[in-house]
Amino acid sequence: MLGPAFPTWLLRVFTVLGGFALSTGLLTVFLAATAFRQRQPLAFVAAAAAGVSSVGLMATINFVIGSDYKWLLAAVAVVWLASLVAFVYEAR
Numbered sequence: 811m812l813g814p815a816f817p818t819w820l821l822r823v824f825t826v827l828g829g830f831a832l833s834t835g836l837l838t839v840f841l842a843a844t845a846f847r848q849r850q851p852l853a854f855v856a857a858a859a860a861g862v863s864s865v866g867l868m869a870t871i872n873f874v875i876g877s878d879y880k881w882l883l884a885a886v887a888v889v890w891l892a893s894l895v896a897f898v899y900e901a902r
């Protein structure tokens with residue numbers, strides 16, 4: 811049974827998730843505008859690790875649980891992967 815505290819718990823979960831999404835977005839924009847643009851090797855490592863631990867993990871888990879959002883998250887993961895491919899292509 812869910813109980814009366816469930817709405818409060820759910821609000822907290824989505825507040826934390828929103829904060830995570832905002833901070834990840836801000837860091838991604840900063841990384842893209844600075845080190846990633848300058849083709850610094852550590853920028854690639856940071857972008858790869860951040861993508862795996864955020865959108866990669868979210869997309870994977872959403873496929874595992876059969877979420878309605880799995881394809882939307884997969885599309886975001888494809889954009890992330892494309893940015894890594896573009897980094898390598900342009901660095902050559």
